[in-house]
Amino acid sequence: MRTEYDATVIGAGLLGCFTARELVRYGLHTIVLEQREDVCTGISRANSAIVYTGCDTKPGTIKTEMCVRANRGFDTLCRELGVRFSRCGSLMICFGPCGLGVLEKKYAQGLENGVQGLRMIGPEETYDLEPNLAPGVRAALYAEGTGTVLPWELGCAAAENAAANGAEFRFCSRVLGISRREGGYTVSTDTENIRTRCVINCAGLFADEVQELLFAPSVRLFPKRGDYYVLDTKAEGFISHVISHEPEDKKKDGGFDKGGDKGLTLVPTVEGNILVGPSNMPTDSKRLGSTERDGFELLDRRISEVMPGLPMRHMIRSFSSLRPNPFQVELAGGEYVRNGKSISNFTIAEPAGDASFLSFIGIKTPGMTCAQELGRYAAEKAAAYLGAKEDPRFDPVRPAPVRTADLSVAERDALIKDRPDYGRIVCRCRGVSEGEMIDAIHSKPGAVTVDGIKRRTGAGGGRCQGGFCSQKVIELLARERRCLPEEIMKDGPGSYILTGGETDA
Numbered sequence: 001m002r003t004e005y006d007a008t009v010i011g012a013g014l015l016g017c018f019t020a021r022e023l024v025r026y027g028l029h030t031i032v033l034e035q036r037e038d039v040c041t042g043i044s045r046a047n048s049a050i051v052y053t054g055c056d057t058k059p060g061t062i063k064t065e066m067c068v069r070a071n072r073g074f075d076t077l078c079r080e081l082g083v084r085f086s087r088c089g090s091l092m093i094c095f096g097p098c099g100l101g102v103l104e105k106k107y108a109q110g111l112e113n114g115v116q117g118l119r120m121i122g123p124e125e126t127y128d129l130e131p132n133l134a135p136g137v138r139a140a141l142y143a144e145g146t147g148t149v150l151p152w153e154l155g156c157a158a159a160e161n162a163a164a165n166g167a168e169f170r171f172c173s174r175v176l177g178i179s180r181r182e183g184g185y186t187v188s189t190d191t192e193n194i195r196t197r198c199v200i201n202c203a204g205l206f207a208d209e210v211q212e213l214l215f216a217p218s219v220r221l222f223p224k225r226g227d228y229y230v231l232d233t234k235a236e237g238f239i240s241h242v243i244s245h246e247p248e249d250k251k252k253d254g255g256f257d258k259g260g261d262k263g264l265t266l267v268p269t270v271e272g273n274i275l276v277g278p279s280n281m282p283t284d285s286k287r288l289g290s291t292e293r294d295g296f297e298l299l300d301r302r303i304s305e306v307m308p309g310l311p312m313r314h315m316i317r318s319f320s321s322l323r324p325n326p327f328q329v330e331l332a333g334g335e336y337v338r339n340g341k342s343i344s345n346f347t348i349a350e351p352a353g354d355a356s357f358l359s360f361i362g363i364k365t366p367g368m369t370c371a372q373e374l375g376r377y378a379a380e381k382a383a384a385y386l387g388a389k390e391d392p393r394f395d396p397v398r399p400a401p402v403r404t405a406d407l408s409v410a411e412r413d414a415l416i417k418d419r420p421d422y423g424r425i426v427c428r429c430r431g432v433s434e435g436e437m438i439d440a441i442h443s444k445p446g447a448v449t450v451d452g453i454k455r456r457t458g459a460g461g462g463r464c465q466g467g468f469c470s471q472k473v474i475e476l477l478a479r480e481r482r483c484l485p486e487e488i489m490k491d492g493p494g495s496y497i498l499t500g501g502e503t504d505a
């Protein structure tokens with residue numbers, strides 16, 4: 001196994017996958033080290049799925065520049081990567097003077113940022129576009145360029161394309177140490193030492209801790225939790241734009257260490273679900289996944305203000321995410337403490353003083369929208385530092401996987417003649433076939449868990465939430481990976497479905 005690389009990417013979330021894809025564009029020998037068993041198991045599997053236009057952020061910042069550019073290029077990117085993308089447009093609504101002030105500021109900001117297709121609209125046009133909104137809407141900022149994409153679909157596609165162009169992915173490889181050596185670094189995981197000329201730290205919520213394996217603390221991450229509801233496709237059509245709400249009571253219940261301070265966002269996803277959230281609650285933990293009642297109480301209150309008729313009876317799932325809020329830190333009384341307000345711009349650190357070590361610390365929204373731009377930024381820096389030129393053999397195209405549910409009967413018939421497994425439907429809610437699951441397992445990097453199959457194919461994401469198909473998915477994973485069903489996990493370390501705990505198998 002190779003142990004010397006030009007570039008080592010730490011973390012296989014959206015940023016790590018896109019950074020790897022951009023690094024191999026320069027022909028750089030690249031490895032991605034990921035502590036988990038698959039790509040997109042961190043923040044990148046749990047966000048609002050919105051492709052932003054760039055009207056929400058301050059003019060002149062790198063975040064704004066990247067967002068505006070990324071939004072314009074998103075159709076091309078998704079075509080290249082075979083990823084579904086809906087440019088559904090968005091409405092930011094308000095019910096009173098405070099919200100109106102914010103909308104007008106964002107409108108002016110958007111124009112200054114060069115965002116096209118922005119308009120302030122009145123109540124009549126707003127209700128024409130979204131008739132189910134609560135009465136009393138004062139105005140809306142309409143942005144026709146806003147879109148939505150499935151974050152894990154985007155991340156898996158970027159990873160596959162990076163791998164097809166030569167990037168190596170090593171999973172279950174947690175980075176525990178980094179040291180300097182002549183001409184670069186040694187990055188140590190639980191199992192090996194990697195010698196590398198450059199390091200790109202894309203460790204998400206843990207990017208501060210990874211940087212501190214070698215450098216003194218400068219920026220640390222203080223998470224806040226965002227809870228979400230997911231509504232079944234039975235609610236499809238209830239909204240047709242991304243809707244966000246600028247509340248009147250924002251200042252009253254705001255503040256970093258308090259809950260609230262956030263309006264509601266509603267997103268019609270490309271799979272036909274409606275995403276409702278996120279809350280914005282304080283937390284002491286960097287552990288992803290747990291939802292809390294206080295977050296849902298906030299969402300319920302906001303739903304009653306914004307869209308009281310939202311068919312919550314179709315709620316099929318809830319989940320949460322964590323925002324990696326970056327703060328400058330300083331030494332006080334022997335401890336590093338938070339200093340000032342949370343940094344709102346993208347924090348891209350070069351703690352070694354050159355491009356040999358680059359850290360993305362605290363990349364919040366719109367990090368998914370900007371994942372390719374951020375990856376490109378890191379790769380350009382690394383390539384200039386290493387004297388690498390673009391490799392003409394790089395192929396940006398990753399063919400879209402087969403999605404039998406999207407095919408006509410004639411297309412399905414033709415497909416099944418060659419591969420009968422595309423005719424065996426395993427997930428009935430989403431119409432996902434055995435063949436698609438087998439493709440997901442054998443893609444590179446491929447699915448190794450039940451949730452890995454879900455991220456790649458959608459199986460288990462429908463109304464029954466895997467109640468009917470999980471058993472078959474476990475059998476398929478075990479058969480294709482040549483292991484025992486007892487060894488199959490739902491989603492990462494310890495989540496053995498059949499035994500419920502650690503196994504010696």
Ligand SMILES: Cc1cc2nc3c(=O)[nH]c(=O)nc-3n(C[C@H](O)[C@H](O)[C@H](O)COP(=O)(O)OP(=O)(O)OC[C@H]3O[C@@H](n4cnc5c(N)ncnc54)[C@H](O)[C@@H]3O)c2cc1C
Pocket residue numbers: 010011012013014015016033034035036039040041042043044045046047048049050051052173174175176202203204205206207210226278321322323324360363364365366367368369370
């Ligand atoms: C609530 C919420 C909503 C959002 N909504 C949007 C949105 O609508 N639109 C948008 O554009 N952006 C949105 N974002 C931002 C976007 O989701 C993130 O910027 C993006 O997913 C960041 O991905 P990442 O790769 O930095 O982190 P992650 O996906 O968390 O990836 C980091 C990876 O590093 C790995 N790792 C950590 N430590 C180590 C180690 N020591 N060794 C090896 N691996 C390690 C982790 O296991 C993980 O897989 C949202 C974010 C949040 C929190």
